[in-house]
Amino acid sequence: MPGYIQGRNVNLTFRPPNRGPVRALSNFDIDINEGEFLSIVGPSGCGKSTFLNVLLGLVKPDSGDLQIQGKPIVGPGTDRAMVFQEFGLLPWRSVQDNVELGLELKGMARDARRKVSQPLIEMIGLAGFEGHFPHELSGGMKQRVGLARALATDPHVLLMDEPFAALDAQTRDLMQVELLRVWQEARKTVLFVTHQIDEAIYLSDRVMVMTKRPGRAKTIFPINLPRPRDYEMRTTPEFNELKLEIWNSLKDEITV
Amino acid sequence: MSDQAAPHQGFASRYRNVLLGLLAVAIFFAAWQAVFLFVPFNPLFISKPTLILQALVSLLVSGDLLHDLAISAVPFVYGFSSAAVVGVALGIVMGWRPRVGYTLDPIMIMFYASPLVALAPLVIVFFGVGVSGKTIIIFLLSIFPFIFNAQAGVHAVDRLLINVVRSLGGSERDLYLKVIVPSVLPYIVAGARIAVGRGLIGVLVGEFFAASEGIGYAIARFGDLFALDKMFACILCIMIIAVALTEGIRLAERVAFPWRVGQ
Numbered sequence: 001m002p003g004y005i006q007g008r009n010v011n012l013t014f015r016p017p018n019r020g021p022v023r024a025l026s027n028f029d030i031d032i033n034e035g036e037f038l039s040i041v042g043p044s045g046c047g048k049s050t051f052l053n054v055l056l057g058l059v060k061p062d063s064g065d066l067q068i069q070g071k072p073i074v075g076p077g078t079d080r081a082m083v084f085q086e087f088g089l090l091p092w093r094s095v096q097d098n099v100e101l102g103l104e105l106k107g108m109a110r111d112a113r114r115k116v117s118q119p120l121i122e123m124i125g126l127a128g129f130e131g132h133f134p135h136e137l138s139g140g141m142k143q144r145v146g147l148a149r150a151l152a153t154d155p156h157v158l159l160m161d162e163p164f165a166a167l168d169a170q171t172r173d174l175m176q177v178e179l180l181r182v183w184q185e186a187r188k189t190v191l192f193v194t195h196q197i198d199e200a201i202y203l204s205d206r207v208m209v210m211t212k213r214p215g216r217a218k219t220i221f222p223i224n225l226p227r228p229r230d231y232e233m234r235t236t237p238e239f240n241e242l243k244l245e246i247w248n249s250l251k252d253e254i255t256v
Numbered sequence: 257m258s259d260q261a262a263p264h265q266g267f268a269s270r271y272r273n274v275l276l277g278l279l280a281v282a283i284f285f286a287a288w289q290a291v292f293l294f295v296p297f298n299p300l301f302i303s304k305p306t307l308i309l310q311a312l313v314s315l316l317v318s319g320d321l322l323h324d325l326a327i328s329a330v331p332f333v334y335g336f337s338s339a340a341v342v343g344v345a346l347g348i349v350m351g352w353r354p355r356v357g358y359t360l361d362p363i364m365i366m367f368y369a370s371p372l373v374a375l376a377p378l379v380i381v382f383f384g385v386g387v388s389g390k391t392i393i394i395f396l397l398s399i400f401p402f403i404f405n406a407q408a409g410v411h412a413v414d415r416l417l418i419n420v421v422r423s424l425g426g427s428e429r430d431l432y433l434k435v436i437v438p439s440v441l442p443y444i445v446a447g448a449r450i451a452v453g454r455g456l457i458g459v460l461v462g463e464f465f466a467a468s469e470g471i472g473y474a475i476a477r478f479g480d481l482f483a484l485d486k487m488f489a490c491i492l493c494i495m496i497i498a499v500a501l502t503e504g505i506r507l508a509e510r511v512a513f514p515w516r517v518g519q
Contacts, residue, residue, distance in 0.1 A: 056423050076423045088420040091515040092438045101434075102424035133515045153424065 003031030004189060005055070005157065010064030012050060024050045025061065026214030032189060034156075039192045039200035041246065042210030042218075043254045048193040051215070052159045055191065056082050068157065078106065081150035085162040087142040089134040089149075096121065096130040098145050102153040120148040123182065140171040147179070151186060158188040162195065173231070176202060180229065197246050201239060202229060207246055212253040219249045303484040308492060311485035320474070321493060328459050328470040331387050335394025336455045342395075343402025343451075344444055350403070351410025368400040376461050385466045394458035398451035405447030409440030445509045452501045456494065 010028040015021045024047040032038050040048045053059040054066065057076040066073050068080070081102065089098045097104075099120060100113040108116075121127055124144035134142055143163055150158055163179075164172040176199060183190060194200050200207045207221045223242065225233060233239055285305045292304050299307070315321035350357040350364075376393050383389035417435045426434065463472025471490055478487035 053419075058419055058423055076425055078425060080423075082420075082423050084416060084420065086416055088414075088416045090417060090420075090434070090438070092513065101421070105421065105424050105426045105430055105434075135515055149424075 004034040004036075004069060005030065005032040005191075006065075006067050007031075008065040010051075010054065010061045010066055012047070012054065012059065012061045023214035025054070026216055028064070028216055030208070030217060032191065033205075035187050035189055037183060037190045037192065037203055037205045039194055039204040039207045040210055041194060041197060041200050041207060041250060042215060043212045043250070044195075046210045046213050046253070047215030048210060049161050052082065052161050052191065052193055055157070056080055056159055078102070078153050079155055080157045080159060081153055081155040082159045082161060083143070083146050083150045083163045085165050087134070087139075087146045087166070089142055089145055091134050094131050094133055095126055095137070095145050098134070099148045099152055101149055106153065116152055117148070120152055123185070124148045124178070138171075139167045140175055143167065143175060144178070147182065151182070151188075156189060158183075158190045160190065160192045162193055164199070165195065172199070177231070179203065184228065197243050197250070198234060201225070201242050201246070202234060207242075209246060209249045210253070212255065218253070221246055221249075299484065300482050301484070303488050307485040308488040311483075312489035312492065315486060315489055321471075321490070324469060324471045324474045324490075325493070325497075328390075328463065328472065331390035331394055331462065332455060332459050334387070335391040335458060336398050336451065338391075339395045339399035339451060339455070340402055340444075340448065343399040343447075344406045347403040347406025348410055348440065351407040357407065364400065364403060367396075368404070372396050373457070373461050376465050380462075380466045385468065390459065390462035390467070390470075393462045394455045397458040397461075398455035401447040401450040401454065402444065405443040405450075406440060409443030410436070412443070413439045442509065442513045445505060445513070449502045449505045452505065453498060456498050460494070 007028060007030040010025050010030075011023075012025040013021050013023045028047070028051065030051075040051070042048050050059065054061050055068075055073065057073050057080070090101065093101070096114075096117055099117045103113045103116060121130060124147060126141060126144055126148075129137070129141070134145070137145070143166075146163070164175050167175060180203060190203075192200070192203060197207075201223055204223050207223060209218045209221070210216065211218045221242065225238060225242075289305045297304065303311075312321075346360075350360055372393075375396065379392050379396075380389050383392055413436055417439075418431055421431055421435055459470070460472040460475070463470040464476050467473040471494060475487055475490045475494075478484070478490065
């Protein structure tokens with residue numbers, strides 16, 4: 001059965017000016033099921049984020065085949081949306097206007113936008129903050145807005161590029177719980193890039209370990225922990241066993 | 257999550273800060289006035305605030321001051337607004353197209369760094385004493401802050417925001433309207449504040465060198481006549497205008513770009 005998202009032999013080499021070429025992705029294969037939560041962990045610079053940008057349609061691969069629902073990716077599209085590590089909120093726009101950005105770019109009228117954004121803002125717990133500007137929000141609140149903005153256009157696929165890496169540890173834990181709640185409600189296919197094995201296991205249906213650059217899929221670990229998951233699950237033997245297995249696979253790829 | 261808004265400066269403390277500033281201004285003028293209680297006062301060489309105030313009132317009543325200001329305002333408006341239009345356009349192109357930037361940067365820096373006032377006599381020779389000569393001097397002095405700030409604004413556009421708008425299906429036009437213009441605007445406004453000061457220098461310099469009316473001419477003439485109370489009245493008037501313009505722009509900036517306040 002072909003994957004909902006399917007990548008075959010995806011190759012990408014960056015050719016920055018005044019420097020040698022960098023092979024970011026080499027014969028990269030991936031299959032993601034519909035509604036699945038897949039995390040990618042890998043050493044720094046292995047091409048995880050690059051792959052998300054390829055899927056998003058911002059970066060074109062040199063060769064290879066990449067499809068969503070059987071349709072090749074040729075550019076950005078409303079079936080995908082990204083949550084960025086550094087939030088990427090427009091500082092001159094209020095919470096509400098940031099959430100509505102994608103709808104506005106689609107040409108949706110103001111009233112219709114409001115009908116979409118209002119429940120989302122309530123879902124992320126920012127009701128009453130609609131008129132606030134990003135500089136008035138905490139990091140966690142900013143990323144909630146980033147999440148709501150990505151969900152507003154109702155994409156099938158949610159791409160998350162280390163979305164919680166810029167947050168402190170406690171906020172990060174809370175955001176993980178929030179994300180699972182939202183995911184269970186919205187049932188999107190999620191591709192989640194992270195450096196944290198804990199985070200990957202806690203959130204995912206499967207965790208993919210990538211090799212060092214040029215990045216390929218090394219091993220895929222199914223996470224058969226029951227859902228809904230709670231924080232206590234992180235202390236169970238099963239969780240720790242998985243963590244150790246993934247770490248053993250990952251550590252060979254890391255050069256310090 | 258709390259319902260509290262981000263902390264804003266309290267009204268009382270803001271009021272206190274303004275008062276502190278006004279107090280310093282008041283002390284400055286009071287001290288000026290008080291000096292002449294101890295030092296013999298010669299109105300040929302110095303004036304004092306009470307006399308300046310009287311002169312200001314008489315110049316206002318006679319209409320001379322307003323006439324001179326109106327005369328000077330014309331080249332200022334022409335020179336400043338054309339500097340804004342040309343400077344912003346040039347700066348954005350220099351920021352957007354690196355090659356244009358590399359080509360024009362040295363010559364622009366050369367002109368910006370040098371005291372362009374030196375060119376004023378030449379401009380007067382070429383364009384005469386009228387509005388056109390003064391306009392060109394004001395234009396030359398006030399264009400550079402617009403150029404450099406617009407350029408810096410384009411350079412400071414966050415690549416991430418470009419990617420955000422692109423990934424959500426934004427067109428080139430959307431990038432321009434929703435990211436680049438809002439990013440550059442505050443830089444241009446900041447440039448305008450610097451340009452106001454330089455433009456006013458242009459007004460005065462143009463009229464010092466050669467003019468038969470205008471506020472700069474009035475200052476020079478009252479100086480020649482040793483009418484120092486009237487001369488200071490004109491200077492005071494220019495100061496008030498300069499402060500009103502730069503502070504007015506700052507106020508407009510706070511209203512128009514509230515997100516800048518928190519940065």
